[in-house]
Amino acid sequence: MKGYGQDVWNYAYFLTKRADWADDISQEAFLKVFRSPNGFRGESSIQTWLFAITRNCAFNYRRTAFIRKVIPVGRVERQGLSPSAEAEALSNRFVDEIWEVVMELPAKYRELLVLDAKYEMTLQEMAELTGLAIGTVKSRLSRARRKAAEAWKGGSVYERA
Known part of the structure; x- marks a missing residue:
């Protein structure tokens, strides 16, 4: 643990x-x-x-439970020290915005993006974990990155590509 x-x-x-x-x-x-x-x-x-x-x-x-609505997302705790209060505030704002974009992605994209970016898993590890083919993992990860970039630029993550 x-x-x-x-x-x-x-x-x-x-x-x-x-x-x-x-x-x-x-x-x-x-x-x-x-x-x-x-x-x-x-x-x-x-x-x-x-x-x-x-x-x-x-x-x-x-x-066993029903997810019926979008749940407001708070900031996930991070460990580390910031050099100043101003730098920390700017960093937190940026991180919060990124996590909001990621958390708005559909679950099938969000999961793979998090496994890749946060946990640095290989495509093979992600495929084994999710039970998906490596090709499916690659394409979903590519779509997740594209949707996150579009959302960051102001588009909706739910728009079809």
Whole structure:
């Protein structure tokens, strides 16, 4: 949990857009790992394995609840020091704007963009985690980047390309 706890929570948050759900999902993911300590077979990295468990927990959690509306997005906590209050304020504003754009993307694009940008997963790792073909991962990631760029420039992320 020390090494991957924040990453697991962040991933659950990106999947659900809800901090309270991310708390429950990340806790459930680590409980599954604790209950089955020999579950890691070494076929992927530990992070990919934990994300797969987290993803399954998130989908199970979402099946039992209904997401009917857009949930306001707050800023995801970041660790680090800023050189000045002004620099921190400008940086936070920029980061908030980027995360708002990312969180507005449809889930199938948002997930891959986060796995790529935040967790630096390879296409193969993303394909294994999501159960998608590598070609599908590549095309969705490309569309996610394009939609994020369009949204950043003022367009809607829901417009069809």
